[in-house]
Amino acid sequence: MKPIAQSDDEAKTVALLRAIAHPARFRIVKLLAARDTCVCGDLVDALPLAQSTVSEHLKVLKDAGIIRGTISGPNTCYCLEPAALAWLEREFGALGSACCGAPGGPLA
Amino acid sequence: MKPIAQSDDEAKTVALLRAIAHPARFRIVKLLAARDTCVCGDLVDALPLAQSTVSEHLKVLKDAGIIRGTISGPNTCYCLEPAALAWLEREFGALGSACCGAPGGPLA
């Protein structure tokens, strides 16, 4: 594929966004954010999806660096990776501050 | 499709994220943020994509409410929609503050 992204930072940001930009995965992230304690396969019960599907979504989020998985005996616990969320928050802050202030450009 | 999103707000957020979570579209948003003045089809020159493809991406962003298009004589000018960026920034702020503070959960 042709390289569209200008910098590595940009590619990283897009990768993070692609991981979160899915109904099921975004819901997982919100669930993990709600309970400050890490939860495990309760996520499967909380979502209308098959176990294997949830597992795949967790893998996507883990590969993107948004969540962290810890094996704890028979089950695996997941929790958010604060650095990733902070990165995205900072990225949007930079975008939001610079914005076309002109009312309508050519209309003025 | 089964409704995974819990609330309308959540669905809206995911829709915005899906629109931005693409190399070409994210680049477009950054380009529009860089020049505070609205640009037009210069975007086609700035991207290694066909004109029709860029136009489609602009349509996706416009439908999502992230950018606004204004017809100005022979050409169309686009600029960011500040409200959309602010929404996302706020959404990530809420996620970032609530986060698993426990070092490792079961490891402690």
Added chain:
DNA sequence: GCAGAATATCGTATATTTCCGATGGACAAG
């Protein structure tokens, strides 16, 4: 070792996305 529970991975069908060339519509200049 064996059985069972909790996850991960594999194979695969389906749906969606992405991209392009070609076509169409609107506008300005001549």
Added chain:
DNA sequence: CTTGTCCATCGGAAATATACGATATTCTGC
């Protein structure tokens, strides 16, 4: 009215993503 420019839209091909059931894998407890 004709031409050229700019942009949007229309098929359609190829790549990718999503979801599932079936099948490993890993650990606990007996």
